[in-house]
Amino acid sequence: MTVRSRPLSPHLQIYRFTITMAMSIIHRATGIANYVGTALLVLWLAAAAWGAEPLNLVNAIYGSWFGQLVLFGYTWSLFHHMLGGLRHFVWDFAEMMEPGQREAMAWATLAASIVLTLLVWTVFVWVR
Numbered sequence: 001m002t003v004r005s006r007p008l009s010p011h012l013q014i015y016r017f018t019i020t021m022a023m024s025i026i027h028r029a030t031g032i033a034n035y036v037g038t039a040l041l042v043l044w045l046a047a048a049a050w051g052a053e054p055l056n057l058v059n060a061i062y063g064s065w066f067g068q069l070v071l072f073g074y075t076w077s078l079f080h081h082m083l084g085g086l087r088h089f090v091w092d093f094a095e096m097m098e099p100g101q102r103e104a105m106a107w108a109t110l111a112a113s114i115v116l117t118l119l120v121w122t123v124f125v126w127v128r
């Protein structure tokens, strides 16, 4: 049987890396992470409804360094995804679609998500 070489679809390795591409991938990843984080939130609420002992256990796990790391990541994920959603909202009005504008919005999303996460953790966790 003769094997004909067929054209390949473009794939990740042949695209030039761009910040907008990274933001698109991160938007999907944070969407998935938000599901996991929300499940953790539900677990905490369920433990609180269950009684003092389960709540103390969940609080101890969430309060450990690993738990705090996960919750910090969840906070960032929520902010990044929400700002990404607002970016889509702006695009729905056919605004900020020019090259340069798209990149600026992508960097602004990333920067704002980091600043907002640090702000929330500073106000509600680190300095109370």
Ligand code: HEM
Residues within 6 Å of the ligand: 027, 028, 030, 031, 032, 034, 035, 038, 081, 082, 083, 084, 085, 086, 088, 089
């Ligand atoms: C816990 C809350 C949330 C969860 C679990 C969640 C989850 C997801 C998931 C899994 C996707 C699909 C990603 C993909 O297939 O590429 C998605 C897409 C999207 N999300 Fe969320 N999301 C949440 C909150 C939000 C919020 C607050 C906003 C807006 C402020 C938002 C705006 C969007 C938009 C616009 C898309 C579509 C993006 C596209 O078309 O590429 N989401 N979300």
